[in-house]
Amino acid sequence: MNNQSETNAHHREHAPAAIDVKSLSFSWGSQQPTLLFPDLTLPQGEHLFLHGPSGTGKSTFLSLLAGMLAPGAGSIKLLGTDIHQLGASKRDRFRADHMGVIFQQFNLVPYLTAEANVTLPCRLSHRRKAATGEAPAAAAQRLLAALAIPQSHWQRKVTQLSIGQQQRIAAARALIGAPEIILADEPTSALDSDNRDRFIQLLLTMAEQRNTSVLFVSHDRSLAQHFHHQLELGQVAA
Numbered sequence: 449m450n451n452q453s454e455t456n457a458h459h460r461e462h463a464p465a466a467i468d469v470k471s472l473s474f475s476w477g478s479q480q481p482t483l484l485f486p487d488l489t490l491p492q493g494e495h496l497f498l499h500g501p502s503g504t505g506k507s508t509f510l511s512l513l514a515g516m517l518a519p520g521a522g523s524i525k526l527l528g529t530d531i532h533q534l535g536a537s538k539r540d541r542f543r544a545d546h547m548g549v550i551f552q553q554f555n556l557v558p559y560l561t562a563e564a565n566v567t568l569p570c571r572l573s574h575r576r577k578a579a580t581g582e583a584p585a586a587a588a589q590r591l592l593a594a595l596a597i598p599q600s601h602w603q604r605k606v607t608q609l610s611i612g613q614q615q616r617i618a619a620a621r622a623l624i625g626a627p628e629i630i631l632a633d634e635p636t637s638a639l640d641s642d643n644r645d646r647f648i649q650l651l652l653t654m655a656e657q658r659n660t661s662v663l664f665v666s667h668d669r670s671l672a673q674h675f676h677h678q679l680e681l682g683q684v685a686a
């Protein structure tokens with residue numbers, strides 16, 4: 449082990465986990481089954497693949513982690529902070545500062561250009577803006593180029609781009625300003641398997657460079673090989 453990796457290992461032992469979930473459960477209503485989630489500790493910089501059949505609560509789990517739903521019971525700590533103990537505006541700030549989220553439908557802003565969609569987190573968070581170490585537009589362009597979006601497309605509205613391009617723009621938006629945590633919900637479902645593998649490798653390589661923790665949800669278990677860890681959802685209490 450060289451000095452650098454010793455230093456990294458030392459930091460890992462003492463830094464709070466990126467994601468720490470304990471005894472978490474949630475129900476969509478009194479007539480609905482309670483979804484029970486496994487305990488989970490994901491160290492900073494590691495990548496987890498979360499899978500399970502349709503309806504087992506993968507999207508619900510991500511919404512709980514993103515602070516968009518409140519747990520029925522249990523706790524979620526992100527970077528040592530119990531996000532559900534924060535008030536709504538502090539929780540929104542925490543999300544903007546520390547998390548990139550890639551949704552199934554990408555949630556890009558349709559009337560903005562590709563580049564303006566990518567720089568959006570820098571407008572919402574001083575921390576993300578400062579972390580780019582350069583002008584947000586320059587950082588966005590660097591990411592778009594690395595994700596193979598042709599320069600001729602950077603100033604086009606996102607609605608004029610292909611689904612695969614929109615997906616990579618959503619990834620660039622999640623990566624800009626090096627947030628500690630990226631949550632991705634089935635962002636590859638519209639792609640063929642070659643493009644899917646290429647996208648995941650790009651996302652994870654760029655996450656690796658930024659020491660970003662990634663939690664990636666999919667029902668397609670063939671993708672698990674790209675990740676450090678995998679976890680299956682499926683327990684439901686009556």
Ligand SMILES: Nc1ncnc2c1ncn2[C@@H]1O[C@H](COP(=O)(O)OP(=O)(O)OP(=O)(O)O)[C@@H](O)[C@H]1O
Binds near residue numbers: 507667
């Ligand atoms: N907005 C909602 N209102 C009520 N019930 C919901 C809502 N969203 C999800 N559910 C229910 O919660 C359970 C878990 O759904 P969820 O979408 O989290 O599963 P999933 O594992 O992500 O499924 P898929 O792989 O099909 O996307 C399902 O029984 C679903 O019907």
